[in-house]
Every structure is written in C-alpha cells, then in structure tokens.
Amino acid sequence: MINSKDDLIVVDAVRETSAIVSKTDLCGMITYANDAFVRISGYTREELIGQPHNIVRHPDMPAWAFADLWGRLEAGDLWRGIVKNLAKDGGSYWVEATVVPIRKAGKTIGYMSVRTMATEQQIQAAEKLYRGALPKQKTGLKLNRMLSIHSGYLLGSLFVMLLLVVGGYLGIGGIRQGGAQLVYQNQQVLHNVVVLGDLNSEVENLKRNTGTVAPVLKSVDENMARLNGLAADENYRASVEEIKKDLVKLSTLQGLSHAGDATAMAHASAVAGKLQSEISALRRTIVASASRQVSQHLQRNELIENISLTGIFLGISLVLLFGWYFMRSIVRPLEMAIDNFDKMAEGDLTGEVQLTGAGETGHLIRSSATMQMHLKVVMDELLLMAEHIDQHCLALNTALFEISDHLDCQHDKLIEAKSLFEMNTTVEIKDKLDHVRAAIQALLQVSGGDMAMQDEIRNDMDEILCLEQLRSHTFNDFLEKIQQLSDLVVDNRMETHEAYSMSAQLHTISTQLKQMVSYFEVVPGTRNG
Template sequence: MKTSITLTQIEREINESVSIVLKTDLEGKITYVNRDFIEVTGFNEQELIGKKQSVIHHPEMPKEILTDIWMTLQSKKPWIGVEQGLCQNGDHFWVYSCVTTVREHGKVVGYMSVSKKSTKEQIEKAHAHYRAIKHEERWHTALLRKAKDFSNRITINNKIACIFVMVALTTCMLGFNGISGIKESNHGLESVYKNRVLPLKQLKVINDMFSTNIVSTGQKLQRGIITSSEAAANVDQALQVLEKEWKEYLASPHAESESALATEIQPLFDTALESAVLLQGIIRSDDIERLMTYNTSDVYKAIDPLTESLNKLSSLHYTGVATEYEITQANYIKHRNYAIAFVFVALMICALLGWNLNRSIIPRLRAIGSNLRESAEEMNNKLVPRSEHRDELTDVVDAYHALKTRLDFDHKEAVSSIQRIKATLDQASIAVTLSNRDNRLIYMNHAAKTLFENMSAGIQQYHPEFALDKMMGENLNQYVENAADRELLAAEISSAKTIDTTMANHHLQLVVSPVYDETDGYALGQMTQWSNRTTEVIAEKNVAKLIQQAVAGNLSERIDTSTLPTGVIRDISSGINQLLDAIITPLTMAANYVDHLSKGVIPAEITDNYHGDFNIIKNNLNACGLAIKALVADANLLAKDAEAGALTTRADASKHLGEYRKVIEGLNATLDAIVTPLNMAANNLEHIARGEIPAKITASFNGDFNNIKHNLNTCITSINALVSDVNILSNAANEGRVSVRVDASTHLGDFRKIVEGVNETLEMIVGPIATVKASVETINTAAAEITSGNNDLSARTEKQVSSLEQTAASMEELASTVKRNADNAKRANQLALNASDVAVKGGEVVSDAVVTMNAINDSAHKIEDIIAVIDSIAFQTNILALNAAVEAARAGEQGRGFAVVAGEVRSLAQRSASAAKEIKALINDSVSKTFEGTKQVENAGKTMEEVVASVKQVADIISEIATASVEQSTGIDQVNNAMNSMDEATQQNAALVEEATAAAESLLEQASALADAVSVFKLDDTNITLADNVIEMHPALRPHAIVRPNVIRPNTVARQNTPVKPQFADMQTQAKRVITAEYVNAHWEHV
C-alpha cells in the first residue's frame, strides 16, 4: 500500500480534540481504527483491517524507532513518543502517541495506540532525534548526546545503589582503619606488657627477695623475731623465686642495651646468690656470731651492687615504656586523620549523589502531583510532562500516560455509546423512563413525554401541582392510583417485573427492569417501559365477557362494537361476531352426532350441505359412523364363532382403516396366540398320557404362553430324569450291583420322593446282604482256624501230660523253701517299720528348721527395705538441705543463720545416709548368708524327705515281700492241688479235641456253600465298611471271637463220663442264633 503513495512533504494539522486510536493483534495486524483515524489519514476501514500497522508510518521515520516501540512493548512497558504518520494522499502528520498492551483475563491479546496532536517542541526534538539516528550530527555533538543519554538512562535504583555502595565503602574503610588502629594499639599494649611490665615485675620481685627475704630474714633472726626454721624456710623460698624469676627475665626478649646490662648484672647476681646460700648455711648451723657478722658487712657487700644495677635496668625499661606510648599516640593521630578524611569524602560524594537523585525525582513528582490534582478536579487532555530521564519514575509516568490515554479513550467511547443509546431511546415509539436508586426521574424519552402530556389532566385531579416540565427529579410512584401497585413499583427489584395498573383513567402496563453497573454489579437504578393498553383492555373485557357467555352455553351473545373506537380493535370484534355466527350451526350438528355415538347409537348418514371445513366435518362424521358399524359387525362374528368352538375363524382386517384395522388385527393375533400354545400343550399331554415322552418344545412364545412352554419342558425333563435313574437302578440290580444309588437331589416334589423310596428300599436290602457276606467270610476263616487249632491242641495235650508229672515233684520242694522265706520276710518287715518311724521324725525336725530359716530370711528382707527407706529419707533430707542453702544464699545476710542450720542438716543427712549404707551392706551380707543357710537347710530337708520316702519304700517292699511269701506258700499249695486237677483235665481235653476237629470240618463245608450263595451280590466300599462296623460292634462276629471253648472238668467227674457233644452243639446253636437273628435285626434297625 505504501509504495503506491506519492509523498507530498505537506504536513497536515490536527485538531487538539482529535484522538486517533489504533488497535492491532500480537502480530501487529490492524484490528480496529476509530473515526478520527479515518478522517485524519483518509484511509477507509476496509483498506486497513488485517494490514500491518507499519503501513501508516511515514517512510522517513527510522526503523530504529519502530524497533524501540516493539522492544518496549515486549518488555511489557508502554511506549510514549512522537510518531510521523502517513496519509492516503501522501501528506504526513505528527502525533504524540502512547502505545500500550491490551489484556483480557490477565493475558496480552494485542496492542492499542492512542495519539494526540504533538507540540512544535516535540516535533523539533523528533527531527533532531531522527537526524542523530541517521548520523547527520557532528562527532562531538553525538558524543555529548550519548553521554547525556547515558546519564539520563541511569535508573533511580542504580543511583540509590551508588549511594548505598558509597556508604558501605566508607563504612568498610572506616572499619578497616579502626581495625588497623586497634591492631596496632593491641600490638603496642602487648609489647608494653610482655617486654616492659613483666620484666619490671620480675626485677622488682628479685630486688624484693634480696632486700626483704634475705636481708630482713637475717636481721629478724638475729633479733629473735623469727625462729631458725622460719628463717631457713624464708631463705629457701627466696632462693627458688630468685632463680625462677631471673631465668624467666633472661628468656624474655629485650633491647640490645637491656641485654648488655643484664649480661653485666649476671656476675653480681651470682655473688648475691652465693651470699644468700651462705646465709642459709649460717642459719642451719645456728652460728649467731657469724650471723651478726653477715648482717653487718657481708650481706651488703654482695647485694648493694646488684641492687644499683637492677635499678639501672628498671630505668631502661621505664624509658622503653615511654617510647612505646609515643608510638601508640602517633598511630592514633594517623588513624584519626584517615577516618576524618574518609568521612569527609564520603559525605561529599553522598551529598552529590543525593542532590542528583533529588533533582531527578522531586520536580517530576511535583509535576505528576499537580497533573493528578488537575485530572481529579476536571477531565482534561493534559499529560504529565515527560523528562529525558529513562528510569523507574519515567516508567511510572509512562504507565500513567498509558492509563490516562486508555481512560480517555474509554470515556470517549462511553460518552459516544451513551449518546447513541439516548438518541435511540428518544426515537423509540414506546415510552421509557429512567430512575435512580431513589426512584427519582432522571430521563424520559419523547414517547414518555407524550404519554404523560395526555394523562396530565387526569393526574392534576389528584396532584394539582403536576407539571410536565417539572417532572425531572420527581418520584413517579406517587402518580400510580392503586396503593398495592404503588408499593410494588417503589420496592427494590433484582430482576424485571411487570405491573398492570391504572393512572388518570388510562390502563398502563409497566415493565420495570433493574440497571446494574457491569463492573461490580452495583444497582444504579431502574428502567420503566410505559405501555398504554386502555383500548386493548376495553376489547379484552368484551372478549372475556363473550367467552364467559360461550362457556356458559350462551352462543347468542355478541360483542357490542358501537362503543369501540374505529380501528383494529373494532374490526377484530366484528370478525369475532361473524365467526360465532358461522360456527354455531355445524357445531350443533356435530354435537348431536357425537351425542348419539356416546350413547351407543350409530346415527344415520348426514345429508345436509355445508361448505369448507364444515363440510369436511360432516364427511368425517359419516365416515366415522360407517367404520364403527363395520368394526362392530366383525367383532360380533368372531365372538359367535369362538363361542361355538370354531377358533379358526378370522376377521378381514383389510376392510378397516387406521386404528380400527389395528383393533381387528389385534383380535386375530390374540386368537392366533391363544390357539397355537393350546394345541401344542394338548399334543404333548396326549403323548405323556400314552407313556411316550416327547422332545422339548423349542417354539417361541410370549407372556403366560411362554410360562406354559417352560412348565411343559420342565415336566418332560423331570420325567426323562426319573426314567433314566430308574433304568440305572434296574440295570445295576440285574448285574448284582445292589450298592448303586441315584442322586435324589436332582429331582423335585413327588419325583424326589419316588427316587428316595427306591434308594431306601435298596439300602434295606443291602444291609443284611453285606452283613451275611461278611459273617460268612468270618465263619469260613474261623472254621479253618478251629481245624488247625484242634490239630495243634492234640499234640500239645500229649506233651502236657508228661510235663505235669515232672512239675508236681518240683512243686513239693518249692513249697518248703517258700515257707522259710515267708518267716524271714516277717522279721525284716518289723525292722523296716521301726526305721521308717525314726526317719519320719527326723524329716519333721528338718521341716521345722526350714520354716524357721524362711522366717529369718523374711525378717532380713524387711530390715533391708526399712534401711532403703532410711537411705531415701536421708537423700531427700540432703536435697532439702541443698535447696535451703540455695534459698539462704538468695536471702543474703538474713539467711546466714538458716544456711548454717541447713548445712548441719545436710551433714546429718549425709552421715545418716552413710550409716544407712553401711547397715544396708551388713544386712545384705546377712540376708545373703541367711539365704544360703536356708537353701542348705532346705536341701537337707529335701534329702531327709527323700530318705524318709526311701525308708518307707523299703518298708513297703519288705512288707510286700512278706505278704508275697505268705501268698506264695499258700499259692504253691494250691498249685500242687491244681496240678492233680490238670492231669485229669488234660485227659478229658484229648477226647474233646478229637470231637472238635470233626465239627470244624463240617462247619467249614457249610460256610463255603453259604459264601458261594452270596457271592452273586456286588458291594461297594461303603457297604463293606458298614458291614465291618457291624462286626466290630458285635464281638461274637469277629474272627478272633470264635475261640476254642474253655472247658473245665470237675475234679469229681471222670473223663469217660463227661458229655462233650451236647456242649459243642449248644455253642454252635448259640453262634447261629446270634448271626441270624439278634445282630441282623440290630443292623436292619440301624439301616
């Protein structure tokens, strides 16, 4: 677009009231231009929308300016400056623009530029800036400009940081200077102490030792003031101190003069030291005369030269102290001057920086405050003057510029919008009024003025002061005649409401809507629409009256149109009257026809002539009558044939239409649905009655017919299952498998009872069979064992006869020996009883000793507990004494006596605690020894108890031996007699064995035959187990229960006279009776 425009170099003037607004998206494409923009540039909106915003910039405008605009916006700051715009005809214009971001929901969605007329000064600065960018200025001017720009770009933050850094630097320098001075002072003080004070102290001690301890000790000893031992101790102490102090002095650092003088003093010191050693020998020898000589001449000759030299050495040290002081004083003056210089320089620099900061902030803040006050007092188009500084305050001013520009734009747009809304409301045909929150009138359109002008005469009847030109600010609620409507109109509303009321003989409909502030939802007032419904209300009343009469059945009533004004309402009323006249006749005919149908009477065909829809009604009524007649005829036909049992008869549904056809089809389908399942059920029941079980029904049915199908299928399944289970039992019985059963739980009802009865019957049969089979096996085994046993018994009987003869001879010898043992056992028993009594008495004595030792041990433990309590009391008393001492110390002089008492209490508590510990130690030792003694006595008691028990056991054993010996003697006599009886019984057994062998062989043959008879029945493991349980319950049926009869022959009966056969026959009969009657019946009852 820009390349096709020819530049004219003509500047177009812009009015100060013009505000050019341009909006773009994030890519810089134009999305909105206002009317002023179009009028100034000459472009139309279609040419600009969607184009880059650079098309409206003049080609002479440097690209650096556009880059600066874009970079500033990217940093989320507004750009404010002078721009050169391009018109469609090639002219250009200068504007002072403010470009800001557009945000929605906190997100940047575009950019907006608001431009106003720029001043000549701003245009000249823009030209100079453009030239500077194009390098059209001199080098020194450019250098000065860059330096000025650099100075202007120093931010307030940087300036404050410079002041802070300067203050911090000054503080650091002052701190460093102070620390250096303190360090030097500390070094000097340390040197004075170590190199001057300590040596002076050492020299003074040496001088005092010689003058006081050495000289004074000799003088005091001579005068008898001190004893020889005290004098010797003083001299010894002096010698030790002198050697120590002189060595430490020599080891410390000194000046050259001091070291030289100390070297000269060393011989004098040694001489003086030898003099002190001499005094030590005199004191020890207790030579008074030599002491007097020493005190008057020797001691002074040795010590005076040393004392003079030591004084000279001390003077040198004092001179050194003065020198150190002068050095320290000089260092102090030096560091003080440094500190003053640092503080002065820092104050000057901070003052300069503060002045610069104040100069760059305060005037601009005053200008901002003045402009803000002017903006608060009235709306104006002035902006805060923008300085050359580019700092935080400039950002604030730019933000304020952007805010004010945006507010001015929004205000202008709002004013324009309000003006458009007002113009629209003024031209509206419906009356509209606006009221504030107090229902005071603030606006009314032309239609509202016309309405109230028409009602003014009626309003003045109730409100004589009413005047149309005085309504503004008045409350419109007062003009409403109905009190309830007046209160409703005056009430605060939150949503639109409609009020029908009367005012000055006019029927009005008021639609009241609240007006809110869109930003915060604050209620601003309400808007009321006034609709004059007077004519409509009159017509509505007439129509309502007519409808009321028509509802009441009075169709002859008509609307009186003579009272209605000419117009639409009157025409509608006349049309309603004509409509009623046209409707009454066909409605009457239709009513009569429907009345006949409701009574079950099908009327004759209507032959009267009607037109239009009324003729259609007539034809429809005739068709309805014919259709009902055909439907009734087919229904009668089906009912008669069904009553006669002809269920195959069906009605022809094609003769009917619509729902009537559906009725006939439904009747036919109903008959089909009934006949099919009935035939199916009849056929299946017929097959079942003949014993032919049919297959399951697979056809699909619905509802109750489906239930019939399921029931028949269930019946067929149950019968098939019953027949299958019966066949299983029959086949198993034929094969001898009488233990086979069927599952009765798979059957229901009487079928289950049948299966359970068959199972129970088989159980009753299987029980005896299983028992007989098991018994036969047992009998067979027993018979074999009896046969084998009889053969063995015969051989052993022969051996027994010979053995019995030998045994009888031995038994006689044994009888005499046992009698002697019995006598000895009686005497031993008496001795054992005596020993047992003595052991019991000893055990009682030991038990008493154990009880006594336990009592002593318990007493010792109690004493130990008491001592522990005493120890605890002593500890607590000690704590209390400590607390009392602390409190007495806090009380000072007043608590001194209490402190003494507390100390005594504490001492007593400590002694009590010590005594308690000693007693406790003794008691513990006693307890431990008592405990050991108790253990030993207990061990002795246990040992005694064991001895008593052992003695008792020995006595019991001896007593048992005596008793056994007597019993043996008696028993041997009996055995001797029995041996004779055994001889006779053995002879009888031989005869019985022969007879039993013959009977066993006969029994074995019968058992084999019975086993062959019951082998045809096949039993499962359960029945075999059950038979084994029965045998276990009855010992007579067990294989080991059939034993050889224990026959004892009376002594008086001879072998040949004993009846053997009857006894064996009785035993056989008893076993047979047990097997066949008692046990089988018991097992049968169990089953």
C-alpha cells in the first residue's frame, strides 16, 4: 500500500534499481544498508546503522511470521516471504524478502536480507494470509530433512534386506512345511509296513490253523482289504497282486487241508512260505523306498535352505556393496559439492575441488569448480579495478590540487595587477592634471587679458579632456577584461572543487567495493582489501 505520491516516486525509483539489501548481526542490529534501502526507508545510513532491524517493522505484520523467520534462520535455513515494512515518514511498502544466514568457518556470524518490491498479487495474498488465523504448523520441513540421501539410502537398504529376509523365511518355512508333509507320508508308509506285518502274522496263523475254514476266510477278506490300500501305489501294485493271489490260493488250500487232504496241506505250507517271503520282500522294498525318499527330500531341503541362506547373504552383501559404491560415487561427490558451495557462500574461494564422481554428480562437481574459478577471477578483477580507481583518484587529486593552487595564484595575481594598475593610473592622471593646471595658470599669467590666447588654451584643454576620456574608456575596458579573467578563474576553481568532490566519491565507492570483495578469500590465509 502506497500512502502518498512521494512514496510512489520512491517505490518506483527503487523498483527500477537494484535489490534492497541489509545485513544484521546475530542480535538483529543493522550493520549494512545499501542505497536502495536508505532511499525507500526514508532514513539516512547513519540513522540505520546500529539500530535494530525492526525499526522498519510494520505493526500490521503478525508476530508468528517473524517467529517462523527466526526459527528457520536459527536452524540454518533461509526464509522467504512477503513483508510489509514501515518507512520513516509513516508510509509503508511491501517487499518480497529472502533472508539467509551469513556464515564464516562454519559458524553463523549474521544475517542478510535481500528484498525486491512485491507484486500486487503477492500483496493481496499476503494481506489475506496475515488477516487470517495463525496457520497450522507445517511438518514438511522436518519431513524434507528426513528425506535426505543418507536416510533414503538407509531406508531403501533396510527395505531390500527385509524383503530378502522375509522371502528367505517364507521359503524356508515352505521347505519345513514340505518336511511335515513328508512326515505324514512316512506315517502312511509305516502304517503299510505294520499292515504287512499283521498280514505276515495272519499267514503264519493260517499256516498253523487247524480249525474251521470260516475264520480263515474272514482273515483272508480282512487282509485283502488292507492290500487294496497298498495296491493304489503303482510301485507296489505287482507285488501286492501276487500276494493277493497267493493269499487266495493259501486260503483255498487251507480249506482243503482242513478236509484232510495231505497233498493240499503240503502245498499250502509251501504257498504260505512263499507268501511270507513275498510279504517280507515287499516290506523291505517299502522301507527302502521310504528311506530313499526321506533321504532325497532331506538332501533337497538342505540344498534349498543353503541356497536360500546363500541368496540372502549375497543379496545383503550386494545391497551393502551397492551402498558403498553409491556413497562413494554419488553421495560423497554430492557432499563435496555442497561443502564447496557452502564455502563459496561463506566467501572462501581457496578450497581445492576434487574432480571426482561420474554422471550428474560429476557434472555438478565440475560446475562448482567452474563457478569457484569464475568467482576468483571476478573478485581479482574487481579488486584490481578498485586499486586502479584508487590510483587514478590519487593522481587526479594531485593534479586537482596543483590546478587549484595555480588558479588561486593566478586569481591573486589578477587582483593584485588590477589594484596596482588602478592605483598607478590614478596617480599618473592626477600628476598629469596637476601639470596641465600649472601650465594653464602660467600661460594665463603670461597672456594677461589676451582673449585669443585664452581661447587657444581652452581648446587645448578640451582636446586634453577628450584624450583623457578616450584613455579612461580604454582603462575601463582593460579592468573589465581583468575582472572577466578573475571570474573565469573563480569558476574554474569551483569546477576543480567539484571534480575533487567527485574524486572523493569515487574513492568512497572504491573503498566500499574493496570491503565487499574482502568478504571473499581467494588466497589461503588472506583476505582481499
């Protein structure tokens, strides 16, 4: 908001010039103010230096805005926002301010504010914001600090390693689940072995049975039901079918032997022996097959577990190796570039930039080195220009002093010549007039009452007076020329003083330029200026 036409003129003047810059110490006391700040604030530089910066703080600015500013500055961050300032005459002006810490040797020694005139859109948005309630605290800044390259790499590595561990755990868990399934299958195998053992006992009973046929047939039926379960496995189907045939044959022969057939009895004994051999062979086959399956399964599970553990170990090793390479090739060069930029911001241009890193990070490193080199050249050129200005100012001042002394001398001589000429001329005229007067009186005494002689004398007097008037005019012209020369000398002397004043201003600018350049250190252990 512009309160007057004069404020508008000042704001327009500042808008067309450089940024509004001021510096303060850690307590907020102004240590530097550029010309734009002096013009727009309405204070003199002497009135600003040493005063707290809130001398230009407008009462419309809420306290939380400055609390946010100081919070960010104390955390080492920059602050940017739209600020309404108060001028000395009570007027106000809006600026877009960027405030940054001034650091030396890693420590904050003050703050610098760089401001430009705010646009109408920015002013309207700021007025709406400042009229509203206290904004909610933002967590974005803390979150942004957490989302650094280090934390991102750490979180990413932990996530990958967690995936590897979880994947390995699930794989090994699946293997162990397969082991449980194998245990269940072995229980079925053991059940079949038990069935065959029971069958072998039944055959022995049939072989010895001398009772009725009914129990024998019942036993055969029960054994047949058991054998049907084994016949489901094609590996044992042929053996089971052979056992079933022999079991039926044995039951038939056993029935005949009960009838008293001796041949059938002998044959039944032979069949029972064969049947027992077949059952024993099948049992051995089942046990051997089960043992072989268990052994193969255990070996396979052990191999899978070893591969899984090796994969997890290799995966974690690769993550760590990639992390080391990432830190060495990307993070470390970035840290070096950031450190170099921080040093340049602190005014230290003496650091040697290691041209390491590849890709974008290497390009950033090389760009920082190029910027540092350009800054060194610019600072050297500025310092050289300041020294040349000082030398020329010194030579100019010497010449101006000589010219001024010469002009003073010439002026004094002209005044002296004028005075002397006036005095000599006056004396000379007086002497000549006295001489003429005496001559006239003598002639009058000699001529007595001779009228002709008196007329002649009178004519001579008129002629003398005419000549004297002519001489007087010439004398006045001469005096006027002397006065003109004297005035010209005075004008030249004033112009000389103005030139000297301009030279003094150039010297002041040169001194300020040296002070600005002295912020940068281009040679280790020294400062410019």
